[in-house]
Amino acid sequence: MRLTRLTYRGVIFLAYLVMLLPVLLLVVTSFFKDTIITFPPSGLSLEWYANAIDREEFLSGFIVSFKVAALATLIGVPLGMAAALALTRSAIRGKQAITTFLLGPIIVPGIVAGTALYLTFLVAQNQLDMDIVGTLPGLVAAHILLTIPWTVRVATAGLQGLDKSVEEAAANLGARPWTVFMRVTLPMMRPAIVAASMFSFIQSFENLELTLLLVGPGMSTLPIAMLNYLEFQIDPTLAAVATIQVVVIAAMMLITDRYVKLSRIV
Amino acid sequence: MKSLELENVCKKFGEAVAVTDMSMHILTGELVSLLGPSGCGKTTTLRMVAGFVEPSSGSIRINGRDVTKLAPYERNTALVFQSYALFPHMTVAQNVGFGLEMRKVGKAEREEKSIEALKRVRLDHLSDRYPRQLSGGQQQRAALARGLVLNPDIFLLDEPLSNLDAKLRGEVRSEIRGLQQSLELTTLMVTHDQEEALTMSDKLVLMEAGSVRQSGTAQDLYEQPADAFVADFVGRSNVIKGRIEDGKFRTTDGTFMPTLPGAVADAQYYTLRPEKISLSREGDGVEGTLLERLYLGAQTEYTVRVGETSISVVTATPGPDDMRAGLRVGDAVRLAWDVASVRLLNN
Numbered sequence A: 001m002r003l004t005r006l007t008y009r010g011v012i013f014l015a016y017l018v019m020l021l022p023v024l025l026l027v028v029t030s031f032f033k034d035t036i037i038t039f040p041p042s043g044l045s046l047e048w049y050a051n052a053i054d055r056e057e058f059l060s061g062f063i064v065s066f067k068v069a070a071l072a073t074l075i076g077v078p079l080g081m082a083a084a085l086a087l088t089r090s091a092i093r094g095k096q097a098i099t100t101f102l103l104g105p106i107i108v109p110g111i112v113a114g115t116a117l118y119l120t121f122l123v124a125q126n127q128l129d130m131d132i133v134g135t136l137p138g139l140v141a142a143h144i145l146l147t148i149p150w151t152v153r154v155a156t157a158g159l160q161g162l163d164k165s166v167e168e169a170a171a172n173l174g175a176r177p178w179t180v181f182m183r184v185t186l187p188m189m190r191p192a193i194v195a196a197s198m199f200s201f202i203q204s205f206e207n208l209e210l211t212l213l214l215v216g217p218g219m220s221t222l223p224i225a226m227l228n229y230l231e232f233q234i235d236p237t238l239a240a241v242a243t244i245q246v247v248v249i250a251a252m253m254l255i256t257d258r259y260v261k262l263s264r265i266v
Numbered sequence B: 001m002k003s004l005e006l007e008n009v010c011k012k013f014g015e016a017v018a019v020t021d022m023s024m025h026i027l028t029g030e031l032v033s034l035l036g037p038s039g040c041g042k043t044t045t046l047r048m049v050a051g052f053v054e055p056s057s058g059s060i061r062i063n064g065r066d067v068t069k070l071a072p073y074e075r076n077t078a079l080v081f082q083s084y085a086l087f088p089h090m091t092v093a094q095n096v097g098f099g100l101e102m103r104k105v106g107k108a109e110r111e112e113k114s115i116e117a118l119k120r121v122r123l124d125h126l127s128d129r130y131p132r133q134l135s136g137g138q139q140q141r142a143a144l145a146r147g148l149v150l151n152p153d154i155f156l157l158d159e160p161l162s163n164l165d166a167k168l169r170g171e172v173r174s175e176i177r178g179l180q181q182s183l184e185l186t187t188l189m190v191t192h193d194q195e196e197a198l199t200m201s202d203k204l205v206l207m208e209a210g211s212v213r214q215s216g217t218a219q220d221l222y223e224q225p226a227d228a229f230v231a232d233f234v235g236r237s238n239v240i241k242g243r244i245e246d247g248k249f250r251t252t253d254g255t256f257m258p259t260l261p262g263a264v265a266d267a268q269y270y271t272l273r274p275e276k277i278s279l280s281r282e283g284d285g286v287e288g289t290l291l292e293r294l295y296l297g298a299q300t301e302y303t304v305r306v307g308e309t310s311i312s313v314v315t316a317t318p319g320p321d322d323m324r325a326g327l328r329v330g331d332a333v334r335l336a337w338d339v340a341s342v343r344l345l346n347n
Helices: A003-031 A045-053 A056-087 A095-107 A112-129 A137-160 A164-174 A175-205 A222-234 A237-259 B042-050 B093-101 B106-120 B136-146 B166-184 B194-200 B218-223 B229-232
Strands: B001-014 B018-029 B029-036 B057-062 B077-080 B154-158 B189-190 B201-208 B211-216 B240-244 B249-251 B271-272 B277-280 B286-295 B299-306 B307-317 B332-337 B344-346
Touching: A003 A237, A045 A056, A045 A237, A056 A095, A056 A137, A056 A175, A056 A237, A095 A137, A095 B201, A112 A137, A137 A175, A164 B077, A175 A237, A175 B042, A222 A237, B001 B042, B018 B042, B018 B057, B018 B211, B029 B042, B029 B194, B042 B057, B042 B077, B042 B154, B042 B189, B042 B194, B077 B136, B077 B332, B093 B106, B106 B136, B106 B271, B136 B166, B166 B194, B201 B218, B201 B229, B211 B218, B211 B229, B229 B344, B240 B307, B249 B286, B277 B307, B299 B332
Parallel strands: B029 B189, B029 B201, B077 B154, B154 B189
Antiparallel strands: B001 B018, B001 B057, B201 B211, B240 B249, B240 B271, B271 B344, B277 B332, B286 B299, B286 B332, B299 B307
């Protein structure tokens, strides 16, 4: 009995270790003094953080990533929620096919989808005589292809548990369809909406493959700025940037968790 | 005066017939139960009255007004759902006030009426709680108050006791019935539980496979069942198949059963309540073998094999001096009953 419990705890500990070790190492090395990572370090310093903040490409990359993720979430989540609601509620034919279609963008490898988008954008640019590749609208449009499927994926599960009779009760008490939606359906969907928004934002914020061909001068996202930096240098600046990113995302998660228990949805 | 009338209401879902030719009439202050096994169409009927399902044909009138085509929010019915369906993000008071808010009642009056309704169900002390903080019984009382507060034309109850544990059930049963009678609520209740229906209703409508098999008071259905299905569904019955030969009922395995003279010639079922049969070790009566004895406390239930037929007998548990106290499985027994309590049915 005691042995099985110990084994159980051991396995859980190992699982956490495997998941968190790379992140922990990243955080630790960001404080190392040496340019080339050595162990043990010759000393600790904050110079890489200073370097990260000094370098213009990281700050502008962060701002672009934040804008793109926020806009793509703001547009994609309502659309994805509407789709998820329709897919869980109504008796439309070919539900399975529609679901697969909507999840498509995250099933297709990102680099393939990115290439396809790049070619499409080029054609569109010629036809419309306007810039799309390397612009904010172009990036947002591309990232909506990430936020819609993630919303559908996260929200469908959440909406399936939603008791339809609660909405019927509202109608029975005299609420018209729009009132039912605003006063009952939407508040009940709140946990699913929050979870979907979180996932969508993070997926967009950290995306690399889909975005790779779509950025342009002065319009690059943080992951791509990091990749570019990595091509020429291997000092711990990237570890510092990544640590800041981890802290920001963790803070977002914690704040969200205060309002909606994430563990209840995911 | 309040009333609910259904006239030749039918509902088909595609090819499947859910309800056929349903007619009934409920008057002010009456509680009528729709009783039947699952899938008999009773819930569909209730949902048609509430407006969630549109009848394929026929009409529904509430207080004489035709509501057949009206949306749920255009009818003044109050449905208490089986799952209670309270709004999880609103407090008990907000739940109860919701219907009044939809009717544009001012805040002060809304609060006053909500508290009054909650007092009726003894829940006023929990008005600030959220539904998830209430027990099952309390949730149900909140759901009742949410309907009561609107003074609805028709009160609709969907399996009101099914989600409560056995101990609470009897209590809630009399509480709902008491409330219904003191407020003279015109009520339609759906249930699959015959005990619930028998004890709570003024009138019962027994349904099977989408149509009404019999309607009337609990006594009518119990004592004058129209067919073998009713006889077995309301209370319990021994239903023995056979036919009339030479003026007497002969079971399919050939046993002649005591029959009153002048029995209807086309009778196919011999029905007899288990509690109308007396069982003894010897004496007059039909001979049989004891197959099973179930001790239920105050009562004992015996299963006796007569020819090829099993007959259930329910008697008060015999005292220690009674000859039947020592009966064992396999013993020969005699069954006797008053022929007048037999009902011969032809379907």
